Amino acid sequence: MTPPVLEVKDLVKAFPVGGFLDRLQVGKGSLLAPQRQLRAVNGVSLTIAPGEVFALVGESGCGKSTVAKTIARIYEPTSGEIRIDGEDVSRLPFRAMLPVRRKLQMIFQDPYASLDPRQRVRDIVMEPRLAQGGRLSRRELQDEAVALLAKVGLNAEQANRYPHQFSGGQRQRIGIARALSVRPTLIIADEPVSALDVSIQAQILNLMKDLRDEFRLSYLFVSHDLSVAHHIADRIGVMYLGFMVETASRDQLFREPKHPYTRVLLSAAPTLDKSNPGTKIEIRGEVPSALRLPSGCCFRTRCPLAFDRCAVERPALKPQADGSAVACHLHDRTDTERMIP
Amino acid sequence: MADPLLEVRDLRTYFHTFGGVVKAVDGVSFDVRQGEVVGLVGESGGGKSVVGFSILGLIDPPGRIEAGEILFAGENLAAKSEEEMRSVRGGEIAMVFQDPMTSLNPVYTVGHQMDEMLRLHTDLDRKARRARCVEMLEQVGISEAESRLDAYPHQFSGGMRQRVVIAIALLAGSRLIIADEPTTALDVTVQAQILKLMRRQIVERGAAMIMVTHDLAVISEMADRVVVLYCGKVVERGRTAEIINAPSHPYTRGLLDSIPRIAERRDRLDQIPGTVPDIRTLGKGCSFRDRCFRAQPVCAEKTPVLSPVRGSLDAACHFPLEETAP
Amino acid sequence: MTRFLSSEFFYHYRRNLPAIFGSALLLCFTLMAIFGPLLVAQDPYDVTQLELMDSFKPPVWLEGGDPRYLLGTDGQGRDVLASIVYGARISAFIGLAAMLCSCLIGTTLGLVAGYYGGLADSVIMRIADIQLSFPSMLIALFLMSAFGTGIDMVLIALTAVGWVVYARTVRGSTLGEIQKEYIQAARVAGLGNVAIIRKHVLPNVLTPLIVVSTIQVGTFILIEASLSFLGVGVPITQPSLGLLVKEGFDVLFSGIWWTSAFPGLFIMFLVFGINLFGDFLRDELNPRLR
Structure with a gap:
């Protein structure tokens, strides 16, 4: 078996909330309250094989984007390992990260905010390439930029324009060309199509698939x-409140979702397919705050199947017989008596 | 069949900008009956939101309603003054926006804002009004309604705020609710709750709703009839099931085919080539022709008019698709 | 040029009467400051050209006026108009130079505070807060009386007063920009902090600076005029407009009003023109107000 392109182990990211002054308090023993933490990611593990597309799905605030941006080292991980081609890069200082960035690039969500409005397209797409060092003549720079743009379906004449002269879909193509400029093996795509109209969304998804085949790319694809996710992914991980609750191959996940939350998510999504009659699983309430995680299982406050153990013990992500993995006490045993009806 | 509650006839809303006249809504006609949800769909730039704003008289300069009638229960809203429209808004017709904070006042409690609606539209006393508010919050699925009345909007989550906005619209006894992307900012699990709630309340009260959205999946689950807009014009309209199963306009079909579906795994999505044209430079002819796989020379010559195709479907196309499309 | 004339900027400009008036005023003053010395007959600081006989001549339209001195003369027989022309050059130089100095320092500090945050931000912005809690005149006055006078000292005092506005503006814009994904993209590309600030943040925070700078020039000219009027500004050998007002002020109550009134009026129109034009730029360049 080929070694994974990306291996993440027990990734944790917590953001401190509030400054020094917010912590001052009166009449509670200590004058200084402990620093509050927003626990965005709580021990997430995942692996991506060469050429594989792994989709992270979940609702807003579930930490999926934070996982992506922590792997790209936009955020510093609080703890955990991030292995790229076997090398742990989670503690690498800034300069030592530079060669790693040749293997890992990122595509962003907002096509309007992810391109510097004051740069020409040519300079935008070549930025990661130039950051790697080495001198390029004007001619070479122009030629390489044009070649990159051709890969994403834009023409040479557009290389000298500014981002505001492009539509949302074209800007997203520019963002993809930028990621390709260093010929990476892994691209982290953070909701790359969620800001686009459906007809444009299809263009971009098709382009990403073509590029994967052409360059044998792996994607970490974040989507709500x-x-x-079903369309593009080989494997899917479902996140809730900073925890990975289930990972499975795409077909397994959609055929036989195991975690109660995955089931809710699948049934709640509106769909055009008439084969899925409107039997929606009812779910109570809303996602708890990441400032105060519930004890035990993260989903127990809304889970229709929660029982005593769920409040006491936090379920670990356990591998199942069919290759998927679930973090739920109902799937903890080999006997089938407690299996979800 | 009962008279329609709302009839929009040949509505034209133009924006006069530096770069030229933007015909955001250019001859749009449709109607809405009691107890019915009508979906306005299209991509950005299609003009769907502008239709909603035009009905409410919320078009600000440089925009203007140039022509057309908006008949609501027999009265032409397009001819009413701003003064008169103010009493229509929030009363007979309510609006639910994508961001609930645009319709809630952050400095008053939720209870105060609901109470104000009742004071304006009923002659109940204080106690009775409060009881109505509690009842309404419970109906939209807010637990501990009694204590929640004294909370401020920022103390609610996004989904809860949207519920409050809907509760206020229902309290006013609005007969028509215009919902502009009401669930786009919400998570799917919350979205499912809100959609179900809106649908039930509309049907039960015999009110009606115009649902403006880009999401065809939401429309297919919510709307009875659909109006598809492209470049400010209606390209197709008809019953939801018919449009979703066998659209007659190539644009609608392109939209449907570009949505990934879980039931069938396709290696590639069918995409509509190109992008939406610049609406300021549209000449005669069909505005979709440059992206259309059925376009013929005549499409550049003659602007197609909306005409019956089959079943409930009307389409503005010279070459509408057959039921069993190629 | 044709591209400019058909641009949206010019379209709005043509429809904005105060902006046209303001920029026309500015254009007049600029031309006057550049070419003025060629137009007036007298160099008021060349003693050999002065005629003591011609002292305190009233403006030409009053009785006793002399056609050689359009706006009259002062006690040494200096042409008031010529004094204004020469004084305007000094005032404009001080205004522009102080603007450049404070822009440079304020922008740098604002970028550092906004981009790095934390301690640097706290220290820089607290100093700015403290400084803003004193009237700027008071600070300038204090610095001038402590370190002496002269054009260089005026510049230092104005910079010390003026950097705060830049620092706060730049810090605000920087905080807005660094939230955006293109900054994150630059980080993923492998750019260091300094490179990100130079290549991405700085170009994107410049627009509001144009507005601030325009208004600041006017403010600086006013402060300098006040300082000079109070006698702690420029030396008598390089009289700015403010100093002219002060000199004229001594004889104002003996009925010789023109020596201080005309320079005063001139300052007023100059700053008025700058502010009109600055307001237009602010409306035009700030997308939030559009």
Whole structure:
């Protein structure tokens, strides 16, 4: 078996909330309250094989984007390992990260905010390439930029324009060309199509698939849209409140979702397919705050199947017989008596 | 069939900008009956939100309603003054926006804002009004309604705020609710709850709703009839099931085919080539022709008019698709 | 040029009467400051050209006026108009130079505070807060009386007063920009902090600076005029407009009003023109107000 392109182990990211002054308090023993933590990611593990597309799905605030941006080292991980081609890069200082960035690039969500409005397209797409060092003549720079743009379906004449002269879909193509400029093996895509109209969304998804085949890319694809994830992913991880609650191959996940939350998510998504009659699983309430995680299982406050053990013990992500993995006490035993009806 | 509650006839809303006249809504006609949800769909730039704003008289300069009638229960809203429209808004017609904070006042409690609606539209006393508010919050699925009345909007989550906005619209006894992307900012699990709630309340009260959205999946689950807009014009309209199963306009079909579906795994999505044209430079002819796989020379010559195709479907196309499309 | 004339900027400009008036005023003053010395007959600081006989001549339209001195003369027989022309050059130089100095320092500090945050931000912005809690005149006055006078000292005092506005503006814009994904993209590309600030943050925070700078020039000219009027500004050998007002002020109550009134009026129109034009730029360049 080929070694994974990306291996993440027990990744934790917590953001401190509030400054020094917010912590001052009166009449509670200590004058200084402990620093509050927003626990965005709580021990997430995942692996991506060469050429594989792994989709992270979940609702807003579930930490999926934070996982992506922590792997790209936009955020510093609080703890855990991030192995790229076997090398742990989670503690690498800034300069030592530079060669790693040749293997790992990122595509962003907002096509309007992810391109510097004051740069020409040529300079935008070549930025990661130039950051790697080495001198390029004007001619070479122009030629390489044009070649990159051609890969994403833009023409040479557009290389000298500014981002505001492009539509949302074209800007997203520019963002993809930028990621390709260093010929990476792994691209982290943070909701790359969620800001686009559906007809444009299809263009971009098709382009990403073509590029994967051409360059044998792996994607970590973050999305809140299950049908998009279904379309592009080989494997899918479902996140809730900073925890990975289930990972499975795409077909397994959609055929036989195991975690109660995955089931809710699948049934709640509106769909055009008439084969899925409107039997929606009812779910109570809303996602708890990441400032105060519930004890035990993260989903127990809304889970229709929660029982005593769920409040006491936090379920670990356990591998199942069919290759998937679930973090739920109902799937903890080999006997089938407690299996979800 | 009962008279429609709302009839929009040949509505034209133009924006006069530096770069030229933007015909955001250019001859749009449709109607809405009691107890019905009508979906306005299209991509950005299609003009769907502008239709909603035009009905409410919320078009600010440089925009202007140039022509057309908006008949609501027999009265032409397009001819009413701003003064008169103010009493229509929030009363007979309510609006639910994508961001609930645009319709809630952050400095008053939720209870105060609901109470104000009742004071304006009923002659109940204080106690009775409060009881109504509690009842309404419970109906939209807010637990501990009694204590929640004294909370401020920022103390609610996004989904809860949207519920409050809907509760206020229902309290006013609005007969028409215009919902502009009401669930786009919400998570799917919350979205499912809100959609179900809106649908039930509309049907039960015999009110009606116009649902403006880009999401065809939401429309297919919510709307009875659909109006598809492209470049400010209606390209197709008809019953939801018919449009979703066998659209007659190539644009609608392109939209449907570009949505990834879980039931069928396709290696590639069918995409609509190109992008939406610049609406300021549209000449005669069909505005979709440059992206259309069925376009013929005549499409550049003659602007197609909306005409019956089959079943409930009307389409503005010279070459509408057959039921069993190629 | 044709591209400019058909641009949206020019379209709005043509429809904005105060902006046209303001920029026309500015254009007049600029031309006057550049070419003025060629137009007036007298160099008021060349003693050989002065005629003591011609002292305190009233403006030409009053009785006793002399056609050689349009706006009259002062006690040494200096042409008031010529004094204004020469004084305007000094005032404009001080205004522009102080603007450049404070822009440079304020922008740098603002970028550091906004981009790095934390301690640097706290220290820089607290100093700015303290400084803003004193009237700027008071600070300038204090610095001038402590370190002496002269054009260089005026510049230092104005910079010390003016950097705060830049630092706060730049810090605000920087905080807005660094939230955006293109900054994160630059980080993923492998750019260091300094490179990100130079290549991405700085170009994107410049627009509001144009507005601030325009208004600041006017403010600086006013402060300098006040300082000079109070006698702690420029030396008598390089009289700015403010100093002219002060000199004229001594004889104002003996009925010789023109020596201080005309320079005063001139300052007023100059700053008025700058502010009109600055307001237009602010409306035009700030997308939030559009």
